[in-house]
Amino acid sequence: MPHIIIEYSGHMDETHDMNEICQALFKTAADSGIFPDTTAIKVRAIPCPFWCIGTEPNCFVHATIRLLEGRDTETRKRLSNLVLKTLDEKLPDIGSLSVDIKGITIETYAKRTL
Numbered sequence: 681m682p683h684i685i686i687e688y689s690g691h692m693d694e695t696h697d698m699n700e701i702c703q704a705l706f707k708t709a710a711d712s713g714i715f716p717d718t719t720a721i722k723v724r725a726i727p728c729p730f731w732c733i734g735t736e737p738n739c740f741v742h743a744t745i746r747l748l749e750g751r752d753t754e755t756r757k758r759l760s761n762l763v764l765k766t767l768d769e770k771l772p773d774i775g776s777l778s779v780d781i782k783g784i785t786i787e788t789y790a791k792r793t794l
Contacts, residue, residue: 681784682709683722683746684763689739690727692774698725701770705743708766714751714759735775741767743779748786756781 684705692698702723710718733740743763747756760779767777 681720681722681746681748682715682759683724683784684709685744685746686723686725686741687728687744688725688741689731689774690729692739692741693727696771698727701725701741701767704766704770705763708762709759712759712762714755733776737773737775739774740776740778741771741774742777743767745779745781746784747781748789749783750786 686698686701686705688698702725706721706723709715709721709723715721731740745759745763747759751759760781764777764779767774767779771777
C-alpha cells in the first residue's frame, strides 16, 4: 500500500503526459523507504472534466494518498512532502498542487490479486 490517486484538470491531457506523472509518483513512493513491498504501490490518474478554483493559471492537480493505518504523523508528513515535491518538479506550470493522506482500515480493506 499506498494507493495514490491523482485528480487533475481534464484539459491537462492535451499538454502533459499523465502516465509519466504516475510513473514518477510510483518511483517517489518506491524510493521513499516507507514501503518495503513495492508491488503494493498503486498510482492512478483521474481527469476532472469540470472544476472551479481560485488560482491562475486555472488548473490543478490533487493527490489523495490512501494509506493503511499505523504510520506515524512524521512518516505521513514526509510522504506528503515527497509527493508534493515530485508534482512540483514535474508540473511547475500548474496553478494549484495539493496532497492529502486518508487512512484505510485494515479490518475492512479487502483485495484480490493474481
